[in-house]
Amino acid sequence: MKLIQVSNCYKVYKNGTTALADLNVTIDKGEFVFVIGSTGSGKSTFIKTLYREEKPTKGSVIVGGINVAKLRNSKVYKLRRKIGVVFQDFKLLPKLTVYENIAFALESLGMESKAIRPQVLKAIEKVGLKEKARNFPNQLSGGEQQRVAIARAIVNNPKLLICDEPTGNLDPDTSKEIMKILENINQELGTTIIMATHDKDIVNRMKKRVLVIENGVLAGDYLKGSYKAHESIKNS
Amino acid sequence: MKALRILSRSIRDSFKSVGRNFSLSIAAITCSTITLILVAISIILTYNVQEITLSLERELTVVAYVKKDSEDANIRTIKKELDQIPEIDKYVFKSKEEWKAEMKNESETLNTTLDYLEENPLLDSFIITVKNVNDLKGVTEKVRSYEFISSAEYGEGMVENLVGAFDIISKGTMVIVIALILVTAFLISNTIKLTIFSRKNEIEIMRLVGTSNTAIRLPFIFEGFILGILGSIIPILVTIYGYIILYDKLGGHIISNIITLVQPFNFIFFVALILLGVGCIVGMFGSYRAVRKYLKI
Structure with missing residues (x-):
């Protein structure tokens, strides 16, 4: 079953830069997909259109039944509730504890306090941070902070988890840990995961579907395991 | 909820x-x-x-002087006419005797001068207050045109x-x-x-x-x-x-x-x-x- 369908998608920025040109991609429910491409290839723009941080200039981007291209600014939240997003820089609130950072997501959706607690604890357990629930972000390592961000992204049981270079700031060992957690989420919860990355080791090791974006077009779509590090990807 | x-x-x-x-x-x-x-x-x-x-602005008034030797009937006519002007807030009749008394109080010279004169040289008058200060001029002109009014003043120039x-x-x-x-x-x-x-x-x-x-x-x-x-x-x-x-x-x-x-x-x-x-x-x-x-x- 299709979760994401991108058809004839164009994105031209105000300064005239064409980031996406006639992009066509289909992603099924439950898939784990890497998106790779060199800097300025349009990879980030593609990821951003999926959660409507950028609006496509032309074409359609349908995510979980919502046409992102036609989504009004005031309705973006409806899409975001179905999606979890993880970034390279974690984006945690420094004045809230781990627990509060995760609960914050549910609170702002207007969920009942009673229902919030078990759901947050479950997410914390999933990323293995049970012991650090009361710590503040600055008391955690980079890997731990990223795990908090992942917990926040999955606490609402989204169908889709978008990761924009989640291992970009982490050392190889920590990156491995994070990837293990993501794989676990993909397999146990059935969450579709789309991950943009520069890290060819991870891509080679995980043997997942790989989308290569170059100059705003889909330069390659490799099925599970058929991809081997490409010349065009520069190691970060 | x-x-x-x-x-x-x-x-x-x-x-x-x-x-x-x-x-x-x-x-x-x-x-x-x-x-x-x-x-x-x-x-x-x-x-x-x-x-x-x-x-x-409330202090600004029109003073209308009644013609010399007007009779009581004339003054009543003027009152009736004034009652018909909608812009007028209120008016007070001030007789020449009241004026005289007031002036005599004001200075010694006036006192002796007025005493010296056999007849009261002053005029009966109406002191008129208007509802809106902008109507002062119009009301004055209207009152001026009355048969038994000799003159009406409101301090032209200064008031404007x-x-x-x-x-x-x-x-x-x-x-x-x-x-x-x-x-x-x-x-x-x-x-x-x-x-x-x-x-x-x-x-x-x-x-x-x-x-x-x-x-x-x-x-x-x-x-x-x-x-x-x-x-x-x-x-x-x-x-x-x-x-x-x-x-x-x-x-x-x-x-x-x-x-x-x-x-x-x-x-x-x-x-x-x-x-x-x-x-x-x-x-x-x-x-x-x-x-x-x-x-x-």
Whole structure:
């Protein structure tokens, strides 16, 4: 079953830069997909259109039944509730504890306090941070902070988890840990995961579907395991 | 139920963040305190100036002199005619004897001169007050045309200048008050913008996890409201105590007894209410405007 369908998608920025040109991609429910491409290839723009941080200039981007291209600014939240997003820089609130950072997501959706607690604890357990629930972000390592961000992204049981270079700031060992957690989420919860990355080791090791974006077009779509590090990807 | 939870959490969070962002809150409060004090001063000034001009305008009258040797019947005719002019507020008949008595009181020379004359040289008259000072001229001309009236005066020239000056003063002060309120709105909303700028990450994350725009705005709007209230406390106290003390010190008058100040009671509460209102509305509006900037892509 299709979760994401991108058809004839164009994105031209105000300064005239064409980031996406006639992009066509289909992603099924439950898939784990890497998106790779060199800097300025349009990879980030593609990821951003999926959660409507950028609006496509032309074409359609349908995510979980919502046409992102036609989504009004005031309705973006409806899409975001179905999606979890993880970034390279974690984006945690420094004045809230781990627990509060995760609960914050549910609170702002207007969920009942009673229902919030078990759901947050479950997410914390999933990323293995049970012991650090009361710590503040600055008391955690980079890997731990990223795990908090992942917990926040999955606490609402989204169908889709978008990761924009989640291992970009982490050392190889920590990156491995994070990837293990993501794989676990993909397999146990059935969450579709789309991950943009520069890290060819991870891509080679995980043997997942790989989308290569170059100059705003889909330069390659490799099925599970058929991809081997490409010349065009520069190691970060 | 869900909306209620969002609302109550917004209120809770707004109180929290006033405390958490203490130094920026203080900046916003100080800024609104200072500007609201200026607003209070200018409201008090304007209101007083307008009251003074109104009371001075009320003093302006038309004096119509009845022709010499008019009989009582003629005077009654004039009264009837005056009753028919809608612009007239009230009129008083002043006989020549009353004039004489008044003039004799005024100076010794007049006293002896008037005593020396066998016949009273003065005229009976009507002192007419109009409802609107702009009708002075029209009423005077109408009265002048009456058969038994010899002349009617209202202080031509001087009155027009005076009324013109009052008009300029009251319009000018109004402009100042409105300008000050606008400046206050701008200053307060900019200060709040600064406090929100430092929290744009928070807004970004809220948007990311799927908080609706309304739910993002609410705590900030409440925060603006709280800052507005806190910022208007000192100006309100300054207004109430300041004006009462000023009024007592001056005995309710400036320069002479003609120029009276507005009674402090009810008036200062009215000013206090305006300050509170301006503080809250500007605070809320400032927050609304500032957050809106970060809710767009």
